[in-house]
Amino acid sequence: MTIKKSLAINQPEVGQFIRELRLSAGFTQEQFxxxxxxxxxxxNRWENGHNKPSPLAMEKISALLEEMGDRV
Incomplete structure (x- = not known):
């Protein structure tokens, strides 16, 4: 899934994507x-579907995805 796609998906899917990425990276919510x-x-709000990440946060998440490569 690309970051641009993730911005277009609905809120529960964004939260699930964030949670899966965080866990794949081996981060607790605090570390992430x-x-x-x-x-x-x-x-916590992102993962529970209350808010979506800001564009700046999405840039950082994109960088993490690139760092992780095939692990995700």
Whole structure:
């Protein structure tokens, strides 16, 4: 799944995508929040479908995907 596609998907799918990416990277919600420069509660809201990541957060998530390569 590309980042551009993920922006077009509905909220529950974005949350699930974020959760799967975080777990694949081996991060807790707190660690992922630190990596992205957001608060823990922000990650929690994304994963639970309450909010979507900002464009800046999506850029950082895209960079993580590139770093991870085939692991995702």
């Amino acid at each position: 929040a630190t990596y992205l420069g957001v608060k823990y509660c922000t990650i």
